[in-house]
Amino acid sequence: MEKIGIIYWPKGGSVEKVARKIYERFDKVNADIYDILSIEATDLVNYDCLIMGGSTVGAEIWQEAEANNKWNIFFNELDKLNLKYKEVAIFGLGDQILYPNNFVDGMALIRDEFEKRGARIIGNWPTEGYNYKDSLADEDGKFIGLAIDEDQQADLTDGRIDSWLAQLKTELNG
Numbered sequence: 001m002e003k004i005g006i007i008y009w010p011k012g013g014s015v016e017k018v019a020r021k022i023y024e025r026f027d028k029v030n031a032d033i034y035d036i037l038s039i040e041a042t043d044l045v046n047y048d049c050l051i052m053g054g055s056t057v058g059a060e061i062w063q064e065a066e067a068n069n070k071w072n073i074f075f076n077e078l079d080k081l082n083l084k085y086k087e088v089a090i091f092g093l094g095d096q097i098l099y100p101n102n103f104v105d106g107m108a109l110i111r112d113e114f115e116k117r118g119a120r121i122i123g124n125w126p127t128e129g130y131n132y133k134d135s136l137a138d139e140d141g142k143f144i145g146l147a148i149d150e151d152q153q154a155d156l157t158d159g160r161i162d163s164w165l166a167q168l169k170t171e172l173n174g
């Protein structure tokens with residue numbers, strides 16, 4: 001069995017809730033869970049597959065290269081690593097009704113940071129069943145990772161996680 005690292009930010013809201021739901025579904029010897037402040041980037045080498053989770057809360061969170069931006073600090077740390085061929089799956093929280101033009105955009109930023117360092121992104125997800133206009137995470141009609149909407153479709157979250165993890169296990173063994 002591959003060793004899985006589940007890594008998320010921010011703490012205390014829907015992203016953490018979903019990260020914990022994902023963690024619960026793994027055998028504990030095969031998976032660990034961290035928020036991005038609780039793991040050194042160099043420890044990521046211990047994992048065969050990373051499941052990265054984030055939300056979308058406005059462009060400024062992502063685009064300002066401020067020293068206190070937690071994701072930017074984390075991404076810069078990744079430069080110390082060899083991520084070539086490391087498998088990375090992404091989940092992203094968003095709200096398709098309030099933010100229909102930027103639904104789960106944040107997943108694309110996580111994807112870009114890992115992909116430019118050579119990681120292999122796995123776990124794309126159908127866009128059927130969501131109601132949004134545009135998303136940076138929609139690539140050729142598929143989300144680049146699991147889109148979760150706890151604000152508008154919380155009742156679908158558990159089923160989506162189950163299906164996505166079943167799919168990931170197939171992709172990891174394939």
Ligand SMILES: Cc1cc2nc3c(=O)[nH]c(=O)nc-3n(C[C@H](O)[C@H](O)[C@H](O)COP(=O)(O)O)c2cc1C
Binds near residue numbers: 055056057096
């Ligand atoms: C200020 C603000 C901006 C947001 N912008 C977006 C957005 O652009 N796209 C989107 O899909 N969701 C957006 N959301 C919704 C959040 O991504 C969603 O509520 C998510 O579940 C929050 O996760 P958290 O509770 O872990 O912070 C925004 C929420 C807030 C409060």
